[in-house]
Amino acid sequence: MPRKAKRKPAGKLPDIRAVAAAAKVSIATVSRTMNGSPLVSERLSKRVMQAIQRLNYLPNTHARTLVSGRSRILGIIVENISNPFFPELIQSFEEAAVARGYEILVSSTNSDPNVLATCARRMLERKVDGVAVMTFGEEEPVLDQLTHRGVPIVLAEFKVDDPKASTILMDYSTGIHQAIRHLVDLGHRSIAFLAGPHSLHSAITRENDFRAAMESAGLELHKNWIIECDHTLKGGVAGFDQLNKHAVRPTAIVCSNDMTAIGVLRAAYMHGLRVPNDLSVIGLDDIDFAEFTLPPLTTIRLSRADLARAAFDALRLQLDDSGNPRLQREFLVSTSLVVRESTAAPPSAK
Amino acid sequence: MPRKAKRKPAGKLPDIRAVAAAAKVSIATVSRTMNGSPLVSERLSKRVMQAIQRLNYLPNTHARTLVSGRSRILGIIVENISNPFFPELIQSFEEAAVARGYEILVSSTNSDPNVLATCARRMLERKVDGVAVMTFGEEEPVLDQLTHRGVPIVLAEFKVDDPKASTILMDYSTGIHQAIRHLVDLGHRSIAFLAGPHSLHSAITRENDFRAAMESAGLELHKNWIIECDHTLKGGVAGFDQLNKHAVRPTAIVCSNDMTAIGVLRAAYMHGLRVPNDLSVIGLDDIDFAEFTLPPLTTIRLSRADLARAAFDALRLQLDDSGNPRLQREFLVSTSLVVRESTAAPPSAK
DNA sequence: TCCCGGTGGAAAATCGATTCATTTTCCCTC
């Protein structure tokens, strides 16, 4: 005996068949219409659209994904969502994605490689079309999982030798040179650097660019004045404390990111040092907060919007143009100094 | 003539058939094993699991969703991802969700009703199993779209008369009473309130609780001292400026959220007022930053972790226990004062 | 010897779309 035909429950959502029936066309035509195929006449297209409106029909993306192989979902993995840099980045990435009909899957690794592996797995299970890995380092192990399955990825500050991988490089050098130049012009000679964790490629690049800028300004690097911190507020406080232990102290501190700089501001305050009169501080990122610290932070701007757009474009290129062997796979994002009030002439120059 | 059978491309991902073949069982058994059916013996189950491992098989969630009707995706809609309160909330929500095998879809409305509608639509298209609407107001129009299609939702601070909707209420009253009490104990009598935008239910609740606390402390409310701001840094600055225009000024300011309070800190600094000596400031939320402002902010803590967990539990209850007519549909999250250094005795009391 | 309950298998229906191969429609020309 044939299986009993299932009656449709009353509250059933309209599917493509319902639309086809309502518009008196085949389901193939409905599908074509929705996908903007040129093979549908104006007249029919209109009729189908009306039926869609009338029924308040939403296509089932899962069914769509199953057959087409594309999910129209992009993943974005960030290092730490509690660092304001990243929400701003996610926001821009989301806007770019949604504008082109992509959905995004966000996750944050907190610099834990295990979490990163889990993220990659989650992305794979949901069949993302591409992943922006915005962790600025530590990403090696995860790459294979994704690229081996043919998922395009884009990395920040890290080149991978895989045709499916693109890279976004930051031109820190320009911004950092401007910062050093700014300090030198104010009269500073003793400049310290609070670096980020060495596990991050970006932290190392920033530090190297700082060294280069110091050298090209003809300034000597005091050995104790480059300290590895962890890019957090607490880390900035700790870094300052460490700097403060030594007898000779810098008159200016450049930090690997804004959070560190804000930590320094806090620590300096606790030690009774006035910024910028007793100490100049420069950050890097220019998060929204930087304008509202006390005093407002002089910092090197790294645009989240630019970075997000570059990441999205890199993925889109891989997706739309994957045949092309001469695909652009490297992108550059620039930086520049924003002068506010945390920098001034050093005390000695008064 | 039948369509030509398609050969499998070499690099094909393993599917359930491949696993079945590798484990020498039927696909039904593989499915049963993965879904923890009791009809599979220990022995076989182990064999299947091994095959899954060996092939590095990942089930296709889209295929699964299509037939089962459940996507195991939860949506979370926040007001503004650039306010650090929300990333911290998302982080906790994500952890809870991922721990139970759910994926999450994040989006941020920026208080724009049109964006909210788009978000709802995106969630619907992706067939989310439930949505946490953490916008603290403005949500009416969107509700129908979701609940009408049977998607459970949980709202912050807003009750809806729908069996699919749950609510999380914040007990601001306790924290705000503590704050007023703290100020009164320090000697303050003149206390202003920088409210949030009246479009937000939470902002109105907070304001009302402030009024109530003032009254129960026997303090008079100065008419010009309740000002509507917008919960941003800039808004805090503007609010302070407005307060400052009048001849009589408060000795303490309570703010509807931390961002506003941080804006006030900044504005006070620009006007040469020292906090807390000249002016006491209290925030609400206790975002991570609050500990690192200058001076560290006294604030009313509203735990993101508690809120996220409540939101997740509310949805899970709706999902797992949807038959139950006596479902818990209201949850309460508490608040409490955290005293740091932005409050002290008023100048006159010195 | 027959039957029975408990396991697991094989096969088919289903979910809701896309898309290929095919048929139908329509228009133009001779």
Add this chain to the structure above:
DNA sequence: GAGGGAAAATGAATCGATTTTCCACCGGGA
């Protein structure tokens, strides 16, 4: 009016799982 060819619309296979139905097998009890 027939024939040809492009354009428009259709039918059916397909994606990868879940789930149901029916069946086979095995050991044990009556």
